[in-house]
Amino acid sequence: MNESSFDKDNPILRAALMRGLVSRRSAMMGAAGVGAAAFLAACGSAGKNPSSSGGGTLGGTIAPLASAAPDMSDTEKLVNWSNWTEYIDTSSDGKTRPTLEAFTKKTGIAVNYTEDYLDNDEFYAKVRPLLQGGKDTGRDVWCSTDWMVARLIRQGFVQKLDRANIPNVANLSDSLTNVEFDPGRLYSVPWQSGFAGIGYNLKATGGRKVESMTQLLTDPALKGKVTLLTEMRDTVGLVMMEQGKDISKFTDDDFITAIATLQQAKDAGQILRFTGNEYTEGLAKGEIAACAAWTGDVVQLQFDDPNIQYALPQKGFTLWSDNFVIPALAKHKKNAEKLIDYYYDPAVMAQVVASVNYISPVKGTAEELTKLDPKLGKNPLIVPTPEVMSRAQVFRGLTAAEENKYNKLFSALTTA
């Protein structure tokens, strides 16, 4: 830098330099080592079914079977449940979870409830190496979104449920009993459902309503104050429906057109960010004027601030469910099934819904909910009317090759 004023051959200076730098180098190498270890953890090259050809169609190849571990349910009265954050009822002081406690009281099974399911992709990246290596994940049950369940079944990472232990599953809503990714619900049953639509803050929009995706993506009044979801199926699904497509049977071209529309909005500076659940904070503050949002989140925000509004676009919105699945080698499968059975009692589910404000997949919840809180029982975002349900669409299942291709396109949009 300053070579002229700095005599390299001066022994005193040399010694000073030497002392200063030698130790630092080792510190840096150590840091590099830690970073590299993180990379190693992410590496792994064997696939689950190396024999099958790349673009096998959905259900065309028989999914590999998940291996079961000896069930210790009878000796260990325990079940390990991983779930999303703020996705279960809590007592008013936030310290206990009443339905879980009641379950333990009733069955003697302790629930180790962990809120470590932050994001489908992130959670998958966490458990995949274990499942791949034929190791126990330490979890007996977790709740994955539809498309992730499809992937887990395809890769043989989840076990078939024993219906004998879940008699209450008869209460499952008719519309959810036969889904494309799990015909006959052999591997999964829903925990909560919800819509992805548009949330907005009247204060930040200047009293303006935001009711369509076109408005969200082009209205100059919202410029730089719009967020979309990192959940590809919700964000792209909403745009495709706006463009008049049926997301249960769209084509490559439909997908690419939707991505192009999103790219345009992004390049124009309309979109602030792509987010997970964290949009709630910005929406409440008004830093985000309008965003693609999940029903439950917005209903919760509305309690505190009536300026927060929710719109279900006329042209359609996505309907998704997060589903209980039991991973391969789970040690307490029967306990997990008892847990699922417990939550399929409408009275129990109503308590959960009253707290999380999503849509229950259990028949009879609406009546129980009305008993708990008549206002909630009438909220169309929690107990949707048949008219609302008729506009909801479910994103179709993707083959591995499609999923790969679409993920790439979507991530180029969100990160580039």
Add this chain to the structure above:
Amino acid sequence: MAEAAVLSTGSAAAPSRRRRSWVPYALLLPGLLWLVVFFVLPMVTLASQSLQEGNVDDGYVFTGNVGIYVDALQQYWPQYVRSLVYAGTATVLALLLGYPLAYFIAQKAGRYKNLILVLVIAPFFTSFLIRTLAWRTILSDDWFVTEWAQKLHITDFLQAVGLTSNDSLLSSKFAVIMGLTYNFLPFMILPLYTSLERLDPRLIEAAGDLYASAWQTFRRVTWPLSLPGVVAGTLLTFIPAAGDFINARLLGNTQTTMIGSVIDSQFLRVLDYPLAAALSFILLIIIVTMVSVYVRRAGTEELL
């Protein structure tokens, strides 16, 4: 008597010298093993992974697909440039902020020296994520910082130079660079402090005696003597800042994505491991090249 002592130590020294020949290597072994397991092996895996093709369901096969590096650069060069510019700016800011502070702690703080050093390190007691989230609160629209910045027309200035895109501070280039500077500042201060702490005040006195002005003293005595600290500090700030993905995600917007976020998303969301590995490797190569040029220019290459 003295002779006897010398003789006796001499005879005792003979076997110990032979032992000394392997002791240093034995002591190096754990460190070398660590490096092999946690540095060399992952590097090799990463390099090999970047040249594979396939997908998660069917597995990855090594095909020597070098083209992926071209694709990666073509698609993501703006993110590389952006990362280097942000990290570079943050490093310069950290140096400007950290140097006077390090000098003060080393030379002037007296008995408060340890206290201030602890304060510099104190942020490490909470998680990196929490500290970055705190910046979201600090820079948010309804907090006094933004309000004052608006009153003082700082927001107008930032908007004019293109560091923000409207009259708020959050979700902008400005916020990302601030976050990077803040998060890596201690890495700048500590090495600077160790260099400056060894600075003999008598040298500065001597410069004064020889009629050097304060500026001349700084330029010809203090700065060159602190150079090892400057080099180490800038490297320790720049390298992690260039690969950072938290600040851009939490404080930025869609136009401020850094390469770290791209790699993170390719590894964890898209599950395109080869592309992610290639992107990481390119970043590694860029940084190693820049660092070696920098160290050479700084004139301390024989010491690093």
